[in-house]
Amino acid sequence: MDIDVPSSFDERDWARPVDGAPVRFAVLGLGWFGPDVAIPAIEESDFCETTVVVSGDREKAERVADEKGVAHALTYDDYADGEATDAYDAVYVVTPNALHLPHVETAAELGKDVLCEKPLEADAARARKCVEACEEGGVELMTAYRMHTTRSIRWVRDVVQDGAIGDPVHTRGAFSYNLIAAGEDMDQWRLNPDLAGGGPLMDLGVYPLNTSRFVLDSDPEAVHATTVEGPDEFDGLEKYVAFTMEFPDGAVAECDSGYEVAGDNYFEVGGTHGRIRVDVPFNVDADRTITVSAGGEEQVVEVEEPSEMVEEFDYFATGVLTDMAIGPDGRHGYEDVRIADTIYESGESGGRIEL
Amino acid sequence: MDIDVPSSFDERDWARPVDGAPVRFAVLGLGWFGPDVAIPAIEESDFCETTVVVSGDREKAERVADEKGVAHALTYDDYADGEATDAYDAVYVVTPNALHLPHVETAAELGKDVLCEKPLEADAARARKCVEACEEGGVELMTAYRMHTTRSIRWVRDVVQDGAIGDPVHTRGAFSYNLIAAGEDMDQWRLNPDLAGGGPLMDLGVYPLNTSRFVLDSDPEAVHATTVEGPDEFDGLEKYVAFTMEFPDGAVAECDSGYEVAGDNYFEVGGTHGRIRVDVPFNVDADRTITVSAGGEEQVVEVEEPSEMVEEFDYFATGVLTDMAIGPDGRHGYEDVRIADTIYESGESGGRIEL
Numbered sequence: 055m056d057i058d059v060p061s062s063f064d065e066r067d068w069a070r071p072v073d074g075a076p077v078r079f080a081v082l083g084l085g086w087f088g089p090d091v092a093i094p095a096i097e098e099s100d101f102c103e104t105t106v107v108v109s110g111d112r113e114k115a116e117r118v119a120d121e122k123g124v125a126h127a128l129t130y131d132d133y134a135d136g137e138a139t140d141a142y143d144a145v146y147v148v149t150p151n152a153l154h155l156p157h158v159e160t161a162a163e164l165g166k167d168v169l170c171e172k173p174l175e176a177d178a179a180r181a182r183k184c185v186e187a188c189e190e191g192g193v194e195l196m197t198a199y200r201m202h203t204t205r206s207i208r209w210v211r212d213v214v215q216d217g218a219i220g221d222p223v224h225t226r227g228a229f230s231y232n233l234i235a236a237g238e239d240m241d242q243w244r245l246n247p248d249l250a251g252g253g254p255l256m257d258l259g260v261y262p263l264n265t266s267r268f269v270l271d272s273d274p275e276a277v278h279a280t281t282v283e284g285p286d287e288f289d290g291l292e293k294y295v296a297f298t299m300e301f302p303d304g305a306v307a308e309c310d311s312g313y314e315v316a317g318d319n320y321f322e323v324g325g326t327h328g329r330i331r332v333d334v335p336f337n338v339d340a341d342r343t344i345t346v347s348a349g350g351e352e353q354v355v356e357v358e359e360p361s362e363m364v365e366e367f368d369y370f371a372t373g374v375l376t377d378m379a380i381g382p383d384g385r386h387g388y389e390d391v392r393i394a395d396t397i398y399e400s401g402e403s404g405g406r407i408e409l
Numbered sequence: 410m411d412i413d414v415p416s417s418f419d420e421r422d423w424a425r426p427v428d429g430a431p432v433r434f435a436v437l438g439l440g441w442f443g444p445d446v447a448i449p450a451i452e453e454s455d456f457c458e459t460t461v462v463v464s465g466d467r468e469k470a471e472r473v474a475d476e477k478g479v480a481h482a483l484t485y486d487d488y489a490d491g492e493a494t495d496a497y498d499a500v501y502v503v504t505p506n507a508l509h510l511p512h513v514e515t516a517a518e519l520g521k522d523v524l525c526e527k528p529l530e531a532d533a534a535r536a537r538k539c540v541e542a543c544e545e546g547g548v549e550l551m552t553a554y555r556m557h558t559t560r561s562i563r564w565v566r567d568v569v570q571d572g573a574i575g576d577p578v579h580t581r582g583a584f585s586y587n588l589i590a591a592g593e594d595m596d597q598w599r600l601n602p603d604l605a606g607g608g609p610l611m612d613l614g615v616y617p618l619n620t621s622r623f624v625l626d627s628d629p630e631a632v633h634a635t636t637v638e639g640p641d642e643f644d645g646l647e648k649y650v651a652f653t654m655e656f657p658d659g660a661v662a663e664c665d666s667g668y669e670v671a672g673d674n675y676f677e678v679g680g681t682h683g684r685i686r687v688d689v690p691f692n693v694d695a696d697r698t699i700t701v702s703a704g705g706e707e708q709v710v711e712v713e714e715p716s717e718m719v720e721e722f723d724y725f726a727t728g729v730l731t732d733m734a735i736g737p738d739g740r741h742g743y744e745d746v747r748i749a750d751t752i753y754e755s756g757e758s759g760g761r762i763e764l
Binding site for chain 1: 575578585587590631633637649651655680682755
């Protein structure tokens with residue numbers, strides 16, 4: 055076998071000299087992910103700093119600012135009014151999906167670069183407006199797909215693109231989580247169609263969807279899908295989706311995602327001459343195992359790598375501070391939402407739909 | 410976790426008192442599987458015996474009869490003419506798919522019970538004729554899906570049906586083999602549309618298809634599929650197929666199969682509260698590993714079990730000699746071919762098609 059799976063990944067393949075750091079962030083959205091994951095990652099990063107936190111709730115903003123040692127605490131209204139604009143260079147948007155657009159528009163108007171969580175928005179029309187706003191404002195827009203800065207996943211993409219498993223024939227991947235069994239609150243925004251724009255597909259299914267595009271370095275030209283409607287509390291959202299994406303060169307992606315099915319978290323690429331599987335690719339800072347099978351041999355390696363969140367922030371800062379083009383930019387993130395909308399359309403109509 | 414995976418499977422759950430054994434077999438079709446796999450399994454079985462071998466080539470029939478100690482060697486013409494009918498009670502049909510029908514019709518006319526390899530025929534119309542012929546002739550017809558008599562797979566079906574992983578949400582499975590990389594002869598019958606009736610779906614993909622039906626104990630009501638056409642030597646047959654089956658209770662099966670992709674062989678069921686995966690389910694007499702994950706725990710067990718081919722022959726004999734209804738009967742096998750035809754139709758038209 056020509057493939058040697060590294061047990062650790064020592065380099066940023068995108069690293070280059072950076073002038074002008076730090077990029078000072080306003081973090082918009084203070085649910086668990088912002089304070090517990092993003093702000094510590096920014097703290098750990100080389101090129102970033104959190105200088106502003108923004109929440110709908112002033113007390114919460116002040117409490118988080120105090121706990122995290124952040125200088126400025128704003129409400130969303132303060133932010134929209136342009137308060138403290140001298141204190142930050144970029145925004146990290148980690149609000150419910152359907153609230154991304156107004157925050158991105160404000161950032162674009164204020165000339166602030168934007169790192170926006172996935173999916174870019176709740177539907178394709180709104181995602182497109184995010185892209186247009188940033189293009190008009192002349193600011194960077196990155197869609198925060200962690201898999202693009204996860205070193206092990208970048209390695210998978212590279213060896214697949216180098217032909218190490220022959221021609222890619224298909225990907226398979228799933229990301230599921232039984233939030234009912236976990237006893238989660240049924241009133242959360244992820245189960246609100248107006249805020250989420252969809253069920254597990256928008257929250258979790260976009261991971262195998264986007265990772266297929268990333269690793270194949272290609273965009274699908276058609277999809278077909280099955281959606282299974284959730285219980286009443288899901289308010290019309292799907293509880294399960296299985297979707298197939300057809301790529302121009304004949305490769306096929308088969309993915310699924312659910313909110314009322316036992317946890318599931320894997321990604322696999324099958325080529326004409328071998329397979330690469332990653333277990334637990336999609337959880338943040340997960341312990342990942344890579345299994346490569348080719349030529350009758352199998353390697354199973356538990357890999358170690360730095361936090362992809364730290365990588366993500368430094369990657370974004372490098373894109374902002376140098377002429378490096380950002381991979382998962384706004385248009386890339388828009389494409390996922392367009393594909394997701396089409397998956398829902400296929401789930402309704404039952405047809406294969408060309409993109 | 411309530412599930413304890415056995416490391417061996419000591420019982421035939423279908424066993425019952427049998428009178429009148431052995432069932433004496435005419436084995437029709439002397440490619441590698443008949444002489445190398447089936448005849449030794451019959452030899453090892455409790456209730457079966459090979460008394461006749463039948464081939465298109467008289468010399469081959471005589472050579473195999475001699476090597477295997479079988480009393481009668483016939484050509485297909487001899488068989489069709491009713492030679493040596495007193496020497497056998499049942500036929501095992503292991504010819505190319507599109508040759509099943511005439512042999513099954515002859516058996517039905519002669520009053521011989523039939524164990525017929527999968528898929529039952531090359532298309533649904535011909536498969537239906539097999540069923541009708543046997544019903545008219547008053548003989549048993551079993552479709553030789555080994556998974557139905559594989560003890561570990563029967564165990565998986567039982568625990569799934571008992572609710573051990575909650576409600577079944579989906580199955581996933583694949584069976585692929587790169588016959589081009591293996592240097593196989595491109596003139597073989599499996600690549601002849603007239604004889605095979607399809608590509609890898611008919612040869613390999615029917616395994617995850619049928620095993621999904623078996624383990625869910627349900628039949629799909631709709632399918633959608635992507636097919637990728639093979640190179641010229643495939644004569645219009647697909648080289649890859651990914652298909653989704655929708656079951657009445659909302660469960661979904663996602664399967665794929667290919668002839669020009671790295672080997673692949675797994676089956677998984679995901680329920681609301683756990684998952685069961687079998688690795689290498691579909692190879693004959695494979696070493697199988699069962700992985701159960703539920704309640705945050707994982708069990709991985711390499712299971713030992715007797716040859717499912719021996720089980721298959723004794724199961725069939727038990728069905729013939731007692732009032733036990735045969736599970737994968739002719740109608741069950743017909744349904745697979747009907748589903749496969751619909752998968753091809755969906756691959757052509759791009760639509761979800763109700764069955």
